[in-house]
Amino acid sequence: MIAVPSPLRLRLSSEALVANWRWLARQSGAAACGAALKADGYGLGARAVMRHLAAAGCRDFFVATWAEAAALMPLPAGVSLSVLHGVGEDDMVAARLLPARPVLNSVEQVQRWRDRGEGQPCDVMVDTGMNRLGLRVEEALGGALDGLAIETLHSHLASADEDSEQNGQQLAAFRALHERIPARRYSLANSAGVCLGDDYVFGLTRPGIALYGGIPRVEAAEHIRQVVFPEARVLQVRAVPAGETFGYGASWTAPRDSRIAVVNLGYADGYLRCHAGSGGATWEGQALPLVGRVSMDLTAFDASDVAGMREDEWLHLDYDLPDVSARCGLSQYELLTGLGSRFERIWN
Ligand SMILES: *Cc1c(COP(=O)(O)O)cnc(C)c1O
Secondary structure (H helix, E strand, O other): OOOOOOOEEEEEOHHHHHHHHHHHHHHOOOOEEOEEOHHHHHOOOHHHHHHHHHHHOOOEEEEOOHHHHHOOOOOOOOOEEEEOOOOOHHHHHHHHHOOOEEEEOOHHHHHHHHHHOOOOOEEEEEEOOOOOOOEEHHHHHHHHOOOOOEEEEEOOOOOOOOOOHHHHHHHHHHHHHHHHOOOOEEEOOOHHHHHOOHHHOOOEEOOOHHHHOOOOOHHHOOOOOOOEEEEEEEEEEEEEOOOOEEOHHHOEEOOOOEEEEEEOOOHHHOOOHHHOOOOEEEEOOEEEEEEOOOOOOOEEEEOOOOOOOOOOOEEEEOOOHHHHHHHHOOOHHHHHHOOOOOOEEEEO
């Protein structure tokens, strides 16, 4: 096999990832701080994220599906993995064979695990007001979980990124569950929930986005570092005379004799068309605004004011998550999880 270099890459900082986890772990106080690894580690690569965080001391990991769990095997020594979407009929073989626990989400799933889980450990999700996944509080308190050996009892906050009354309501509901349903541990907070303070952390926290550089609430802004740095190679630098246009729809007209750098990046890579108008990149510290539309695998940046820009140089895309999110309208989560497989992921 020949090694084929990719013209686009994600530079990933393991140092920033671990520093973000350590900050979240400090905010979690006496509670253990886990890590959500679903969607391939929010697009960074779940295996590598797990390896770096396990080496730093993280012990509790969460994925959405059994396919995601299988892709993480074999697990590093001493870590635990929970599968948030529970266990459907088709998941039973994987759930029995893999060293991971289902997070049981419904009375049906609890029954399935009682009947055929062979006494293996499980987590349980109780819904405290989001109405997405989880048993209803009445079901949980009404006997549906009696006698079940629960490793971790979870609930999930719907509005933790806002100063919403719903946070206090969900906290009160979870406290009632904490008093009445025995489990080895209790877990309520995602990244934003960790920022809500000590009341929300219980025995285990489940941050995701903040590990990867997202700012879930202002309280985190000074502490969370950027982890993901996308770069794209310049395929061509072309002179566009004043008055000529660029690209599909001829949506950009050169206001002066211009030089544009065309890079190997587009919406097929998760760099979506909404970046047009606000996107940008830098090269050797100089800013290059995006021009025209984003195509499937090509995007152009204005290099008119950048001396020395040539083919084969690498542009650093603007990817500060809260800033880019505010400018293009995608959420910080979408900005990460959309990054496609054509990016070579390079950790340092
Ligand atoms: C995704 C997820 C998390 C992590 O949420 P972030 O907002 O990324 O911190 C935690 N718990 C559950 C149940 C989730 O689905």
